[in-house]
Amino acid sequence: MASKRAQLPANQLCNAFLSTPQPAQRRLIRGMATEAPLPNANATLAQAYADAHLTSTLAIPPVATPSSTAHTTPRAQNPFLSTASCTTHTFPTLEPATFVHYPSTHLLLPLRKDLLHRAVIYEGDATRQGTASTKWRSEVHGSNRKIRPQKGTGSARLGDKKSPMLKGGGVAFGPKPRDFSTKLPKKIYDLAWRTALSYRYKKGELILLDTEAELLGVHPHSAQRYLKDLLRQNRMGHADGRTLFVTLERREGLFSALEGEGMGRDARALDVLDVDVKDLLELGRVVVEKSALDFLLEEHEDDLGPQQRLGPWERVMEAQQGVFSSSSSSSSAGQEAAAAMLA
Amino acid sequence: MPPRLQLLSRASAAVTTHSHQTLAPFLYPCLQQHRNASILSELSDNKGAYNKRIRVGRGPSSGYGKTSGRGHKGQKQHGKVPAGFNGGQTPDWIVNGVRGEKQHFTTEMSPINLNKIQYWINAGRLDPTQPITLKELASSRCIHGVARDGVKLLSRGSEELTTPINIIVSRASASAIAAVEKAGGTVTTRYYTDFAVKKIRAGQMDPIHSLQSRIIMAEDSVEGAEIAADALVEERKRFRFRLPDPTSRKDLEYYRDEGHRGYLSHLVREGHGPSLFFRTPGTGSRSGKKGASRGGAKKGGAAESNRLW
Numbered sequence: 001m002a003s004k005r006a007q008l009p010a011n012q013l014c015n016a017f018l019s020t021p022q023p024a025q026r027r028l029i030r031g032m033a034t035e036a037p038l039p040n041a042n043a044t045l046a047q048a049y050a051d052a053h054l055t056s057t058l059a060i061p062p063v064a065t066p067s068s069t070a071h072t073t074p075r076a077q078n079p080f081l082s083t084a085s086c087t088t089h090t091f092p093t094l095e096p097a098t099f100v101h102y103p104s105t106h107l108l109l110p111l112r113k114d115l116l117h118r119a120v121i122y123e124g125d126a127t128r129q130g131t132a133s134t135k136w137r138s139e140v141h142g143s144n145r146k147i148r149p150q151k152g153t154g155s156a157r158l159g160d161k162k163s164p165m166l167k168g169g170g171v172a173f174g175p176k177p178r179d180f181s182t183k184l185p186k187k188i189y190d191l192a193w194r195t196a197l198s199y200r201y202k203k204g205e206l207i208l209l210d211t212e213a214e215l216l217g218v219h220p221h222s223a224q225r226y227l228k229d230l231l232r233q234n235r236m237g238h239a240d241g242r243t244l245f246v247t248l249e250r251r252e253g254l255f256s257a258l259e260g261e262g263m264g265r266d267a268r269a270l271d272v273l274d275v276d277v278k279d280l281l282e283l284g285r286v287v288v289e290k291s292a293l294d295f296l297l298e299e300h301e302d303d304l305g306p307q308q309r310l311g312p313w314e315r316v317m318e319a320q321q322g323v324f325s326s327s328s329s330s331s332s333a334g335q336e337a338a339a340a341m342l343a
Numbered sequence: 344m345p346p347r348l349q350l351l352s353r354a355s356a357a358v359t360t361h362s363h364q365t366l367a368p369f370l371y372p373c374l375q376q377h378r379n380a381s382i383l384s385e386l387s388d389n390k391g392a393y394n395k396r397i398r399v400g401r402g403p404s405s406g407y408g409k410t411s412g413r414g415h416k417g418q419k420q421h422g423k424v425p426a427g428f429n430g431g432q433t434p435d436w437i438v439n440g441v442r443g444e445k446q447h448f449t450t451e452m453s454p455i456n457l458n459k460i461q462y463w464i465n466a467g468r469l470d471p472t473q474p475i476t477l478k479e480l481a482s483s484r485c486i487h488g489v490a491r492d493g494v495k496l497l498s499r500g501s502e503e504l505t506t507p508i509n510i511i512v513s514r515a516s517a518s519a520i521a522a523v524e525k526a527g528g529t530v531t532t533r534y535y536t537d538f539a540v541k542k543i544r545a546g547q548m549d550p551i552h553s554l555q556s557r558i559i560m561a562e563d564s565v566e567g568a569e570i571a572a573d574a575l576v577e578e579r580k581r582f583r584f585r586l587p588d589p590t591s592r593k594d595l596e597y598y599r600d601e602g603h604r605g606y607l608s609h610l611v612r613e614g615h616g617p618s619l620f621f622r623t624p625g626t627g628s629r630s631g632k633k634g635a636s637r638g639g640a641k642k643g644g645a646a647e648s649n650r651l652w
Binding site for chain 1: 379381382383385386387388389392466467
């Protein structure tokens with residue numbers, strides 16, 4: 001995305017006020033290698049893939065099933081799978097550190113607003129306290145005596161004084177404490193979760209950290225000021241849409257700094273067990289530790305088959321990388337090794 | 344007044360056109376103000392997920408006020424009347440009778456047309472180098488689920504089919520067969536039960552080979568027979584369930600018919616039709632021998648080689 005952004009002429013940057021609020025320069029600093037092509041090593045990788053009869057996209061090998069002899073040839077590889085490349089950064093300097101890869105099933109999902117909506121509503125329903133309570137006419141304190149005769153008085157007929165028609169009476173069908181939680185199939189929720197992460201990634205608003213998001217060497221008394229300055233300098237504070245930090249565990253320095261008065265105006269911090277789809281979509285950007293992102297992706301991949309999940313995919317990636325790094329001279333050796341690995 | 348309008352339009356145009364400022368891009372942050380609106384404000388479910396909420400008796404503007412959709416007076420406003428009840432008079436469905444009856448033995452098949460198969464091949468969702476069975480069609484979502492008796496191949500968009508495919512379905516129309524073979528492919532129709540369809544989709548049954556589908560090319564000796572038997576036993580170990588063959592006359596005759604590209608057509612003798620009851624005209628022993636002795640025709644037709652006299 002950053003590379004595409006830089007190709008736009010300057011006058012179009014001005015016009016794209018509504019769609020892309022951040023000018024090109026910011027994007028270049030931040031997500032430099034998010035969608036940029038990998039260095040020359042990738043060209044040889046791609047060539048080696050083509051030689052080994054693999055597609056240029058990193059595909060998942062078929063599961064070894066005891067099928068009949070008619071189907072001994074390998075199943076056609078899924079042409080829709082590709083790889084999402086991310087840059088990890090250091091903290092708090094936010095310098096690019098390494099490249100990491102994730103499958104397109106996790107970070108390149110198409111935007112499905114209906115799924116996101118369903119997930120956000122499901123979370124909202126589950127969050128409801130449901131403690132609104134009123135007294136109905138049977139619960140209001142009072143007697144059941146008929147307060148005036150049926151006939152004879154010129155006024156309307158009345159029963160007890162607890163009727164909702166009367167002042168001081170009960171509420172007519174008022175709220176009672178109840179459970180507002182709804183159900184959502186786990187596969188849909190997991191898909192919505194990864195759709196939210198994909199949306200953020202595609203917009204360049206997902207920033208990975210290779211280390212813990214902790215304020216090291218900062219005294220607790222100055223942590224708030226330090227963090228405010230840090231966010232302002234990196235254009236991650238209130239003026240730039242606020243930031244959500246997602247960490248694997250509670251990071252004492254960062255979390256207690258953000259619990260200070262007025263710090264919510266600039267950023268929020270949540271650990272992986274507390275973060276929701278709504279939180280991922282709410283603020284201007286999400287800064288997430290790589291370990292936390294792995295945890296979240298592994299928690300929410302129930303809708304994928306066993307071979308499409310992150311663990312098996314990473315193992316396949318490592319195997320392929322090992323093959324291509326070891327085979328130097330002949331490509332045929334690489335082919336045989338790749339075939340052996342994938343068989 | 345044309346001149347004034349022109350001036351106005353020019354003026355308005357001047358206001359609305361984006362003035363291309365000759366400023367460096369890095370100065371844009373201080374010029375532009377923008378708000379960060381999250382996608383949360385644009386989220387909505389699909390239209391079909393929302394249903395109009397009707398609350399009756401809440402005023403005329405809602406369309407369901409006053410009588411609340413019940414009309415005026417009568418038993419239906421105050422209570423209910425059984426469906427189809429005619430007030431005690433003989434109901435219409437008894438006077439006239441209901442139409443037809445439930446047919447429990449119809450074959451229910453999922454239709455698939457050739458244009459969709461070609462589209463799937465072009466998109467890389469179906470592999471034309473492998474046999475296309477109901478399993479591949481269902482798992483690639485070319486058909487959504489499989490009906491109890493399998494898949495029928497039909498020929499809508501047959502001119503679009505250009506890839507040779509080897510397709511195995513429950514039935515195929517004559518024009519679909521012609522179109523597939525014109526493109527260089529093959530069609531085979533074979534028998535599937537509802538149990539078989541379920542197990543094939545679960546990967547617990549072979550989608551193609553059954554006992555009678557095999558043309559065993561073995562030597563005509565004891566060893567040859569043993570090799571063939573061993574091969575069959577090995578085949579059985581691959582899947583938990585065995586693909587069944589038809590038993591009813593109607594199904595047998597369908598799959599013995601070469602015109603349907605039935606998988607049992609290899610069991611039919613050369614020149615004979617698929618029927619199990621009717622002999623094909625011109626194949627009987629009595630044909631063309633009107634002058635010959637009748638007594639000899641009865642015994643001679645059985646075995647010409649070992650005629651006794």
